[in-house]
Amino acid sequence: MQRAEPCWGTVVSVDVRDADHAVDERALDDVYAWFDRVDLLFSTWRDDSEIVRLGHGGLARHDASDEVRTVLALSDRVREETGGAFDVRAGAHPDAPPAPGRAPLDPSGIVKGWAVQRAGELLERAGAHDFCINAGGDVLTRRPRDEATPWRVGIQHPWERDKVAAVVDAYDLAVATSGRYERGDHVLDPRTGHPATALASATVVGPDLALADAYATAVMVMGRAGLEWIARRGGYEAMAITNDARVLSTPGFARFTTPRTAS
Numbered sequence: 001m002q003r004a005e006p007c008w009g010t011v012v013s014v015d016v017r018d019a020d021h022a023v024d025e026r027a028l029d030d031v032y033a034w035f036d037r038v039d040l041l042f043s044t045w046r047d048d049s050e051i052v053r054l055g056h057g058g059l060a061r062h063d064a065s066d067e068v069r070t071v072l073a074l075s076d077r078v079r080e081e082t083g084g085a086f087d088v089r090a091g092a093h094p095d096a097p098p099a100p101g102r103a104p105l106d107p108s109g110i111v112k113g114w115a116v117q118r119a120g121e122l123l124e125r126a127g128a129h130d131f132c133i134n135a136g137g138d139v140l141t142r143r144p145r146d147e148a149t150p151w152r153v154g155i156q157h158p159w160e161r162d163k164v165a166a167v168v169d170a171y172d173l174a175v176a177t178s179g180r181y182e183r184g185d186h187v188l189d190p191r192t193g194h195p196a197t198a199l200a201s202a203t204v205v206g207p208d209l210a211l212a213d214a215y216a217t218a219v220m221v222m223g224r225a226g227l228e229w230i231a232r233r234g235g236y237e238a239m240a241i242t243n244d245a246r247v248l249s250t251p252g253f254a255r256f257t258t259p260r261t262a263s
Contacts, residue, residue, distance in 0.1 A: 010136030027126035044103035055105030093193030113213025174209035178216040198223030206236035
């Protein structure tokens, strides 16, 4: 079963490769209904979302939904882990430039990965064991290890849209990429309020897409030092592309793929 629908300002595709009739089509309905709920709760483009109301003081954190409180608690944890390089309150910094969709409380750098990770759990509960969910470059894969061929996840080339910079071979893996090539300098350094411009893109692979998503954002902020930081995170590896087209990676990234040149 395959389905692709616009969501969160991008296209989210779900590809289930289990044997015919192993998974009911309604499982995909449940997945996209979940994505709609995530948009309702977390969109920074709608005044009635819980995250916007929280950011502007119209809703107390203890009155928010379980999902919003869960994401904010996880965001607090990642802020501490990264020494402030990841912070959902970056948009509230007094030096943060105004931009469409920018809000004082914005968990976009973690919530997409978190939502896709939980969509994968929905599919697994429905009986799926071989699937891929791709939400604008944040990818979750599941495939039995006895399959000869893994899922192959292309990492977008920062400048040439018809090319990939690397291909990740994935069985049970989360792959998250943050970059400046699609939405411009949208990633802010929470410590300064200024756009993070040290790298062209950063990709993180690991077991959990919520953390991989947030870590990729943090690496964009940290720059090359972010690769050293990721190398100390158990189970996660990273690849970054510099503004002068060099490909850098943590020592363990090679076991997932061989990076190609980005020039």
